[in-house]
Amino acid sequence: MAKITIVYYSSTGNTYQLALAAKEGAEAVGAEVRLRKAKELAPAVAIDSNPAWRKHLDATKDIPEATPDDLEWADGYIFGTPTRFGLPSAQLKQFIDLCGGKWFAGKLQDKVAGAFSGAGNIHGGQESTLLALQNVFYHWGAIIVPVGYTDPLLYAAGGNPYGVSYTDAQGADLPDEKLVASRYQGERIARYAKVISANLASLTAPGKE
Structure with a gap:
């Protein structure tokens, strides 16, 4: 049985929906999965300015926050984030920055890694965000497993070979x-x-051959 950790950040819920779906997929093939959220960094005044943001934060308050130990535990990990100016969110980036000790000790290497993302429009930075996360995986010595074009269903979802991505549905549920x-x-x-x-x-x- 593989152990998979999914670490995501979501403000209003779309990235969370993808995280739940990825969890379902991993569990369907027998994996043990830890679903973890990145710690919220935004001030309450910013969160409360968007009712959907506050609603989602309250609805997911019981999901544990990610720690570097969750990555050490796993055989593979998937990171999910909305794009912020073509880059991962600050919340997910802070979590990554906290993993320096595990990286230095070699605890993050030789693990399978992937990522998913989304943005407000079709050219809003999804691919650059996914590539930025893959840069992290390179530094960690992880084994990147992209979705590529390995199944026809990926074309129906937009055909992003770097990882699953979405265009913000403005509060609506993501397409099936x-x-x-x-x-x-x-x-x-x-x-x-x-x-x-x-x-x-x-x-x-x-050296031991």
């Missing part, structure tokens, strides 16, 4: 095609995490 694609991404990450984690111990260390 996006949720199906996110479930697929969760399944794909979990399957590869299982294969790699099961074989790590049998790999020959460098």
Whole structure:
């Protein structure tokens, strides 16, 4: 059984919907999943200025906040965030910045990694946000598993090979095609995490051939 951690940030709920779908997909292939949210950094006055933001924050108050230990525990991880000027949200970025100790100790390497994102319009920075997260995975020595074009359902969801992405539905639920694609991404990450984690111990260390 693979262990998967999904770390996301969502202000009004769309990224959260994708996170839940990815969790369902990973669990469907037998993975144990930790769903974790990045800590909210915005002041109450900003949150309260948008009723949907406050509503979502209150509705998800029982979801645990992510810690670096959640990544060490996992065989694979998926990060989700809305785009902020073509970059990950500050909330998710702060969580990443807190993982320096685990990275330095080699606790984040050799794990399968993927990402999903969204923006307010079709060219709002989804791809650059996903690529920015993959830069983090490179530094950690993780094994990036993109969705690519590995299943026709990904075309129906917009065909983003770097990871599942959405265009903000302005408060509406995400289209089913996006949720199906996110479930697929969760399944794909979990399957590869299982294969790699099961074989790590049998790999020959460098210089020991």
